[in-house]
Amino acid sequence: MTMQALLIGNESLTAECGNLWLDRGHGIAAVVTREPRVAAWAAGKGVPVVAPGVGLAERVAGLAVDWVLSVANLSLVPPAVLARARMGGVNFHDGPLPAYAGLNAPVWAMLSGEARHGITWHLMTDGIDEGEVLAERSFDIAGDDTAFTLNARCFSAAVESFAEVVTALEAGGHPRRPQGAGLRKVFRRADRPAAGGLLDFTRSADTVARMVRALDHGAYRNPLAVPKIRAGGRVLAVGMAAVEPGSAAAGTVLEATQAGLVVACGTGAVRLAGLRSMEGEAVCPSTLGVTFVASPGADESARLSAALGPVAEAEQRVRGLLLSADPVTTGAPAAGGASWRAVPLALGGAGAARVALAVLRALGRTSGDLAVAVADAAPGLVLPWVPVRLAASGPAGAAEAAAGQALEAAHKAGGIAADLALREPGMGAPVPHPVALAQNDQPLAGSAVTLSLGDVPKLWHDTARLGEAEARALVGRIERLVAELADASLDVGALSPLSAEEKGRLSGALAATARDHDRSLTIPAAVLARAARDPAHPAVIAGGVRLSYGALVARAARIANILRGMGVQRGTLVGLACHRGADMVAGALGIQMAGGAYVPMDPA
Incomplete structure (x- = not known):
């Protein structure tokens, strides 16, 4: 029997599992994603793409599907969306259940010192990662695993086990089994390592090095924190850590060279490398001039964690505003x-x-x-x-x-x-x-x-x-x-x-600048003529930005060239959504040079 699915997710794994689903002869009614690469994959398959977020239930209201497939999707699927599926929904979770429900399970497993990790495919309920299990896999955590490599192994296990999931879905979601016994822990989006990721050298060198690896996401987005130390009067990020032989009071600096900062721990020592300022500038350990790196005590750790709590709660919204x-x-x-x-x-x-x-x-x-x-x-x-x-x-x-x-x-x-x-x-x-x-x-x-x-x-x-x-x-x-x-x-x-009063003063100043001009010229022609006569003369002054006529024409010409390549020609209406400034002037001129007419739009 051919089944239809609503696929929701934002990673390459979403597309991988989508391909496997299609290869089994089933269909995808739509893909819900915010990730451009996943959207491009869906478009290449001829599958409609739907934006996630507020109003999703209304946007998929016309769909009739058998299953909702939530694969590499970090947001709860609204009940009204799940209700579109005749049979129900299945979710991929990157951790073993019930011990590591919620978000960022590989990181929390490493921070907890787990020797093994795993992944779970489970049926979806109104709760967070609470449903019965269709398939699961487990594997050892290697001594050199990082958050990045452990996540990659989770994705590989997901792809390998998805055929078992599809077989179960073809049988109506059977066989299924309850989640295993044990303490259930849900990790929230705003949960963070203690003290904002400051390393605690009173612990063993193995524990300190593991924390650095657990927060190493490679070139990908890190949703939690970077490991940090306080040295030389500032907070520095730590890129790498390796256990070294050595013994001294916890926090004592045993070596500070280009090869790294070696710090004594509760047992053993660690070599810290890849130090950077919070602004991203590389810092050579030999320039720090420190003999001791302090660890946060219990009281300070609690105070810092409390201060960082609301920061973490608001981070998703603040991040969006900054981007x-x-x-x-x-x-x-x-x-x-x-x-x-x-x-x-x-x-x-x-x-x-x-x-x-x-x-x-x-x-x-x-x-x-x-x-x-x-x-x-x-x-x-x-x-x-x-x-x-x-x-x-x-x-x-x-x-x-x-x-x-x-x-x-x-x-x-x-x-x-x-x-x-x-x-x-x-x-x-x-x-x-x-x-x-x-x-x-x-x-x-x-x-x-x-x-x-x-x-x-x-x-x-x-x-x-x-x-x-x-x-x-x-x-x-x-x-x-x-x-x-x-x-x-x-x-x-x-x-x-x-x-x-200001309007009157400005209108008088503007009137004083009135000049006779060739009224047969269009605005682009007049600007081009002035640029040819006096290219260095100021054409636009906007705040701290000054453009000469030559620079203005060059910028507008580039805009016009791009617009013509997009099909703009004489009479084409082109929206101009810019705040008042040099870009607005260059944009308006470029549109006219391409032959179009600009339509001012409120950028709000």
Whole structure:
């Protein structure tokens, strides 16, 4: 009998098992994935691809399938989606059950010192990894296994055992058996190693080296933590560890050379190599000048773990904001040390949410990201700020309520894990957004402007990035907009960043720049003519970005060439979704040079 499945997953294993399912003569009604490579595989098989997340049940409502196959899928399948399957669902779990339910089972098994590991195919229920077992495999954990290699072995075991699973599904999900006896432990997405991964040298050298291997995910994303030490006044990531002969008080440095840092443990010693700063810079052990590496005691470990708890809970959301950052900008880019000055702010008792909306509108934005300063609860392990994304549009009352909720969530997050960029391929070290909000009386290091909303509100500005006149003008706009936002019915997005006086002054300045010109020329032709006459003359000044006519035309020409290659021709409408700046000007010009017409779109 041919069966239809809804396949859900985000790894190469998803496609591997999909191929095996198809090879057995069965069909796939749709693939639910966020992974482009899996989506490309599905498209190549002629299988529809459905986006995961909120609303998934509605998106698959028209499907009729026999089984839901959850393979390398780290999210719970909603009951309404599982209900689409006539026979039920089966899930691949990368650990033995019931001992290692939940997420990241290979890592937790290694951290626990297990000698063996395994994988489980089980029927799906409303609970987490609770269903009866269709197939399972177990194998020894090798002495040199890392999180990466153990995960790879789990995937191999999954592929090898999937034929047994398909046979069981063809028989209606039989044979099946209860999960084995023993303590059930569920590992949550936000669970982390103690003390944020700081190595404890009071333990045996074997245990310390195993922890480093357990947190080694190779070139893949690390969802938990990197192993760390505190040395030379900073926190460093550890890339490799090997057991070495040696004996001394735990934490004593026995050697510090280019070959590594050898540290005595409770028993034996370990050689630590591949040291990096939290910003990703390589650190040579010989430059540290340390004779001892401290371990976190029980009380400190508990305190650090407590401080990192809310950070881990919020990490998935914060990670998404950092990877899709849309910072509100002002002033010049950071370059060297900061020189802070404060300008008083008269806010009339307005709350942080209203002030934040006023800041966005004062800088001409209807949406964007600010930095929210938080307490520095775990220096070196947590960055003391959190990104927040706000929308300054719609009725003021509703916008202020939404902004308040977003700011509250940011404060609860407690910061950003300092090792996040080391764990996320392609992510640079997080740097505070240019505009920040703080509840204390201090500017956020790394920002250009910090609005301090304590007992005496003020706007701090880094004079190297934003001058005194610009800062005072910004304060005036914020104060005016805060007052206007007291009317809850006003459309926030319709509020002008400029006062009537500023508009009058600017309109006069613009009128003074009026010049006669050849009105027979199109805008692209006029720009090209000016670029030919005077290529070095400034054409665009946007914040800290300056483009000459020559540079503007070169950038626009590249855009036009790409657009023509995509089929844009005379009369084609091309959407332009850019914030005001040099990219917007180059994009509009490039579209026109390709023959098209640009359609301005709100990037929010």
